[in-house]
Amino acid sequence: xxxxxxxxGARRVVPDAPAGPGERRSERRAPTxxxxxxxxxxxxxxxxxxxxxVPLPTDEPTVPIDRQTGSESGTSRGSRPRLTATNVVIxxxxxxxxxxxxxxxxxxxxxxxxxxxxxxxxxxxxxDLDAQEERIRQEIAGLEESRRQLSSGAxxxxxxxxxxxRRADELGILAGSLPxxxxxxxxxxxxxxxxxxxxxxxxxxQELRGAGAEAMQITGGDGAAVRVVASTYFLDSDGxxxxxxxxxxxxxxxxxxxxxxxxxxxxxxxxxxVASVSGDxxxxxxxxxxxxxxxxxxxxxxxxxxxxxx
Amino acid sequence: MIAVxxxxxxVLLGVWLDPTVPSALQPYLPIAxxxxxxxxxxxxxxxxDGIFDDKQFVVSFISNVLVAGIIVYLGxxxxxxxxxxxxxxxxxxxxxxxxxxxxxxxxxxx
Numbered sequence: 224x225x226x227x228x229x230x231x232g233a234r235r236v237v238p239d240a241p242a243g244p245g246e247r248r249s250e251r252r253a254p255t256x257x258x259x260x261x262x263x264x265x266x267x268x269x270x271x272x273x274x275x276x277v278p279l280p281t282d283e284p285t286v287p288i289d290r291q292t293g294s295e296s297g298t299s300r301g302s303r304p305r306l307t308a309t310n311v312v313i314x315x316x317x318x319x320x321x322x323x324x325x326x327x328x329x330x331x332x333x334x335x336x337x338x339x340x341x342x343x344x345x346x347x348x349x350x351d352l353d354a355q356e357e358r359i360r361q362e363i364a365g366l367e368e369s370r371r372q373l374s375s376g377a378x379x380x381x382x383x384x385x386x387x388x389r390r391a392d393e394l395g396i397l398a399g400s401l402p403x404x405x406x407x408x409x410x411x412x413x414x415x416x417x418x419x420x421x422x423x424x425x426x427x428x429q430e431l432r433g434a435g436a437e438a439m440q441i442t443g444g445d446g447a448a449v450r451v452v453a454s455t456y457f458l459d460s461d462g463x464x465x466x467x468x469x470x471x472x473x474x475x476x477x478x479x480x481x482x483x484x485x486x487x488x489x490x491x492x493x494x495x496x497v498a499s500v501s502g503d504x505x506x507x508x509x510x511x512x513x514x515x516x517x518x519x520x521x522x523x524x525x526x527x528x529x530x531x532x533x
Numbered sequence: 534m535i536a537v538x539x540x541x542x543x544v545l546l547g548v549w550l551d552p553t554v555p556s557a558l559q560p561y562l563p564i565a566x567x568x569x570x571x572x573x574x575x576x577x578x579x580x581x582d583g584i585f586d587d588k589q590f591v592v593s594f595i596s597n598v599l600v601a602g603i604i605v606y607l608g609x610x611x612x613x614x615x616x617x618x619x620x621x622x623x624x625x626x627x628x629x630x631x632x633x634x635x636x637x638x639x640x641x642x643x
Contacts, residue, residue, distance in 0.1 A: 309587035314539035316594050320569040321543025327562050329547070330554045341560060341615050 396438050399452035399521035403438040407480040407515040408487060414473040416504035421457040421464040423503060424475060427496040428457070434489035436481040440519040443471030448519035451477075455521070467521070483511040536576075560609060561602045564618055564625075568601035569594060571625045574632035581639040601625070 395401035410427060412419045428451055431439060439451035449466045458465040463472035479486060487509055490496045497507045554562055572594040579585040601621050608617025
């Protein structure tokens with residue numbers, strides 16, 4: 224390359240030189256070229272001649288071309304079979320070259336992807352991708368975790384709300400502040416010979432509570448209903464009983480929600496409610512119902528002293 | 534002339550057939566193409582210089598391709614395939630540039 228550059232420079236210097244006096248150049252040229260009178264005549268016209276000095280090289284290419292074509296034609300003429308064979312080989316080689324060139328270009332332009340990558344490059348790319356995948360997986364895990372927390376928070380709020388509502392309903396039913404319905408019994412105390420004492424009714428209530436009653440109300444003969452809650456008391460009053468301050472007269476009907484079989488069994492045990500009421504001169508009828516309704520509610524009591532702990 | 538026609542025929546054939554390179558050849562094909570290009574440019578230069586020899590061209594073409602492929606294969610076996618193919622491409626590129634420079638000088642005298 225350096226040699227060629229020097230050659231280039233040398234050749235360029237010659238045409239660039241004409242700025243100087245033509246005579247000196249012609250003088251200098253004369254010995255080197257060792258060409259005859261033609262050069263001398265050309266030396267007369269200086270700028271024109273500056274170019275013609277170059278034609279010496281121009282002559283050269285024309286000469287090689289002539290030479291080459293001549294030699295080619297000559298060789299082809301000289302020994303045709305051998306040359307055609309090699310020519311065919313050359314043609315085949317060049318055709319293969321063009322073919323592969325195009326194929327390679329197509330392959331490369333088709334996908335500038337992994338197909339042409341080397342093994343170590345592929346390994347590196349693969350490990351890069353693995354690391355990236357690992358990072359992304361961690362990110363996914365973190366996001367999933369936060370999403371789970373958020374949704375569980377929302378769900379938890381929802382669940383807590385529903386739980387609280389359900390619990391409030393349960394407590395309301397247990398405390399007697401909400402009406403309730405469900406399977407249960409209708410227990411009717413009918414006085415026959417003498418009024419039913421409040422103690423018997425209280426016994427029945429306690430027995431029913433012990434048998435799993437969840438909501439109760441007691442209805443007097445006049446249809447007045449009193450919700451039986453924890454603070455309900457039973458007193459004998461004249462001709463009837465006072466339940467929670469409300470005076471009821473017989474017959475009394477206890478509407479109780481709970482497991483009917485268990486409560487019925489509890490009432491009917493020997494020496495139990497039914498037996499003692501019958502012994503006291505009353506009559507007890509027990510009806511199982513799939514649905515009974517406890518509609519009476521106990522009056523709300525505002526707590527005056529007790530406060531929730533938490 | 535035949536060579537140029539053959540080259541075009543090969544190009545057209547490649548465009549027309551549009552084959553896929555088998556994966557076993559994929560590392561070697563580009564190097565082989567570059568080596569063949571080097572041989573072709575050397576042949577053109579020799580032609581312009583008037584010293585073109587058919588046999589020499591064929592032998593140099595084939596040996597260029599084979600040696601380039603073998604070098605890349607060796608590099609792959611040694612674990613330096615990428616670097617070695619780069620080196621081969623650089624060397625062949627330098628040669629191609631030299632040949633093209635000679636051709637250019639021969640054709641354009643510049």
